[in-house]
Amino acid sequence: GAVVSQHPSRVICKSGTSVKIECRSLDFQATTMFWYRQFPKQSLMLMATSNEGSKATYEQGVEKDKFLINHASLTLSTLTVTSAHPEDSSFYICSGLAGVREETQYFGPGTRLLVL
Amino acid sequence: QKEVEQDPGPLSVPEGAIVSLNCTYSNSAFQYFMWYRQYSRKGPELLMYTYSSGNKEDGRFTAQVDKSSKYISLFIRDSQPSDSATYLCAMSAGAYSGAGSYQLTFGKGTKLSVIP
Numbered sequence: 492g493a494v495v496s497q498h499p500s501r502v503i504c505k506s507g508t509s510v511k512i513e514c515r516s517l518d519f520q521a522t523t524m525f526w527y528r529q530f531p532k533q534s535l536m537l538m539a540t541s542n543e544g545s546k547a548t549y550e551q552g553v554e555k556d557k558f559l560i561n562h563a564s565l566t567l568s569t570l571t572v573t574s575a576h577p578e579d580s581s582f583y584i585c586s587g588l589a590g591v592r593e594e595t596q597y598f599g600p601g602t603r604l605l606v607l
Numbered sequence: 608q609k610e611v612e613q614d615p616g617p618l619s620v621p622e623g624a625i626v627s628l629n630c631t632y633s634n635s636a637f638q639y640f641m642w643y644r645q646y647s648r649k650g651p652e653l654l655m656y657t658y659s660s661g662n663k664e665d666g667r668f669t670a671q672v673d674k675s676s677k678y679i680s681l682f683i684r685d686s687q688p689s690d691s692a693t694y695l696c697a698m699s700a701g702a703y704s705g706a707g708s709y710q711l712t713f714g715k716g717t718k719l720s721v722i723p
Binding site for chain 2: 535596
């Protein structure tokens, strides 16, 4: 299957700072990438859809000014959590859209963010 | 009624048992059906992918789709302790079915424990 990487895998930061998470598709080109967050013992919650070269589409309730998404190339999307607060602590996972009919997604290993 | 229903478990079985995991759905537009395995603190890993109704086998795993009943299953034969994880069903209508239709709709996940 296709491979997606994320960096960093884990980050601890102070409240008020910004954190950037990178998502790379290593062996395929992902015109579309997705960002999810997952709280303990819960399923994945889609935050935004990121399209290469255009603005991201955010799900209802997700603050676009707080979660900045950039998809500058076919293999890289970044999520920046600006002015992070403890309630932003979560597991962030990205995925790349793939398949002949763009019908499936391959996920990265996730980034665990802890805001103190 | 939620779009995708999945029993969260937990499900505990002895090593070597046959495991049956199921999801039901309500949206008849779904055509692509996936099963992901997620280990604790990791991103989901694509296990099985099927298109439309029928069976698909890959090693110890068999995926079944019954579109007439809107019911999908994943069977694990000769279960191993390493199969202990959360299993997520996911489905989509595919990229060419309309705006946003390539997004995945997930079940809540079933937590499986295989006891040695």
